[in-house]
Amino acid sequence: MTELENYISGYFGIAQKDLANLASMFEEVSLTKGEYFVKKEQYSQTIGFLRNGFIRYYASDQHGNKEVTQWIASGGNFIAEISSFTFKTASRFNIQALTDCQLYVISNERWNEIVNVIPRWPELEKLFLTKCFVTMENRIFAHLSMTAEERYLELFETNPEILNQVPLQHLASMLGMSPETFSRVRKKLMEAK
Amino acid sequence: MTELENYISGYFGIAQKDLANLASMFEEVSLTKGEYFVKKEQYSQTIGFLRNGFIRYYASDQHGNKEVTQWIASGGNFIAEISSFTFKTASRFNIQALTDCQLYVISNERWNEIVNVIPRWPELEKLFLTKCFVTMENRIFAHLSMTAEERYLELFETNPEILNQVPLQHLASMLGMSPETFSRVRKKLMEAK
DNA sequence: TTATTTTCTTGACATATGTCAAGCGCTCAA
DNA sequence: TTGAGCGCTTGACATATGTCAAGAAAATAA
Numbered sequence: 001m002t003e004l005e006n007y008i009s010g011y012f013g014i015a016q017k018d019l020a021n022l023a024s025m026f027e028e029v030s031l032t033k034g035e036y037f038v039k040k041e042q043y044s045q046t047i048g049f050l051r052n053g054f055i056r057y058y059a060s061d062q063h064g065n066k067e068v069t070q071w072i073a074s075g076g077n078f079i080a081e082i083s084s085f086t087f088k089t090a091s092r093f094n095i096q097a098l099t100d101c102q103l104y105v106i107s108n109e110r111w112n113e114i115v116n117v118i119p120r121w122p123e124l125e126k127l128f129l130t131k132c133f134v135t136m137e138n139r140i141f142a143h144l145s146m147t148a149e150e151r152y153l154e155l156f157e158t159n160p161e162i163l164n165q166v167p168l169q170h171l172a173s174m175l176g177m178s179p180e181t182f183s184r185v186r187k188k189l190m191e192a193k
Numbered sequence: 194m195t196e197l198e199n200y201i202s203g204y205f206g207i208a209q210k211d212l213a214n215l216a217s218m219f220e221e222v223s224l225t226k227g228e229y230f231v232k233k234e235q236y237s238q239t240i241g242f243l244r245n246g247f248i249r250y251y252a253s254d255q256h257g258n259k260e261v262t263q264w265i266a267s268g269g270n271f272i273a274e275i276s277s278f279t280f281k282t283a284s285r286f287n288i289q290a291l292t293d294c295q296l297y298v299i300s301n302e303r304w305n306e307i308v309n310v311i312p313r314w315p316e317l318e319k320l321f322l323t324k325c326f327v328t329m330e331n332r333i334f335a336h337l338s339m340t341a342e343e344r345y346l347e348l349f350e351t352n353p354e355i356l357n358q359v360p361l362q363h364l365a366s367m368l369g370m371s372p373e374t375f376s377r378v379r380k381k382l383m384e385a386k
Numbered sequence: 387t388t389a390t391t392t393t394c395t396t397g398a399c400a401t402a403t404g405t406c407a408a409g410c411g412c413t414c415a416a
Numbered sequence: 417t418t419g420a421g422c423g424c425t426t427g428a429c430a431t432a433t434g435t436c437a438a439g440a441a442a443a444t445a446a
Contacts, residue, residue, distance in 0.1 A: 061338035122316070122319065130276075130279045132326050133322060136329035136330065137329065140329065140333060146255070147403095169423070178405080180406095180425080183426080186425095360394090361394070372395090
């Protein structure tokens with residue numbers, strides 16, 4: 001089983017024989033640090049599967065004063081500006097490689113042909129989208145109910161590796177706090193241990 | 194065209210002849226103010242379409258100190274604890290009528306039979322879920338990039354009617370601020386005009 | 387209607403978090 | 417190896433927002 005098949009199999013329960021077909025629909029792409037997967041306002045007609053590295057979603061706030069990091073994706077996850085991909089609208093975010101990255105990429109047209117390989121694909125896609133939606137609901141609840149320190153802790157417990165691998169200022173922004181607050185929370189929790 | 198057909202037709206582009214069939218799969222349900230559509234920890238196997246009234250999603254924060262309003266749905270929208278509905282997990286939220294409400298309700302089993310009435314239902318459902326996901330991404334971006342006052346203003350411009358129809362304390366919570374801050378922002382913007 | 391409860395507002399004050407500015411310490415390229 | 421940037425930390429201070437308590441207003445019940 002190739003790496004991509006392994007990953008996809010983790011997301012969806014798919015029969016071995018179909019996995020190879022599915023995997024063959026993707027194309028290997030590399031991004032070097034700083035390169036863009038999508039630029040804001042452009043149209044993005046692809047979905048990427050991030051094999052390794054980190055990719056940041058960001059945009060300016062409404063006044064153009066500061067860059068806000070919407071999300072940082074780690075290896076093993078899908079990457080897409082889903083609004084642009086699905087509704088052919090302008091991208092809301094820049095999606096940029098924070099490190100050198102390797103991806104598997106698939107075009108919109110190809111994505112829509114997956115159903116020919118895997119008949120129950122619509123169901124799997126639905127479950128995938130639902131899972132994404134539920135994750136976002138939980139993320140909103142976290143912002144409504146938790147302090148900056150609690151949000152930091154949650155990240156630390158959920159995804160500790162990321163803390164050594166991407167600029168902390170971007171993690172701070174993704175968690176909705178300033179880099180200074182992030183640094184202080186971090187210090188406090190270090191000393192407490 | 195009945196009310197439900199009219200609503201559904203707004204969400205999805207569906208042929209007239211299919212609409213009646215689809216609508217007939219729903220059941221009329223009323224809730225009086227204070228009644229629950231779902232209680233937290235229970236299993237919810239239905240989706241509701243809110244004809245009129247307001248329904249609040251809420252749960253306690255992690256310490257059990259305060260109730261947090263995740264969302265308030267207005268008439269003309271679907272209501273569901275989607276995680277419980279799709280993955281048969283315990284509900285994360287209470288979903289409670291803030292006013293007397295009329296709904297159309299459909300069970301999980303019935304929902305899965307819609308495809309027999311409308312063959313392209315999986316595609317419509319996917320578009321619907323994607324739209325929900327995009328909405329949540331935008332809501333998170335709002336929390337990362339906007340002040341309390343800006344979030345209030347956005348609600349005021351997007352959905353002004355809601356401000357006279359549900360307790361402001363719940364709107365405050367949904368926007369991630371205290372009732373006092375909500376009240377002060379409100380006063381400030383009233384005076385400014 | 388009147389009584390009772392709930393919700394909203396307001397002031398005084400507390401606290402979390404943001405801002406600014408300086409210094410330190412990496413990293414990376416020459 | 418050595419600058420030159422960039423990113424992180426820290427202190428001093430500013431500000432947004434939260435908390436508490438009281439009273440006013442509105443909704444609900446009797």
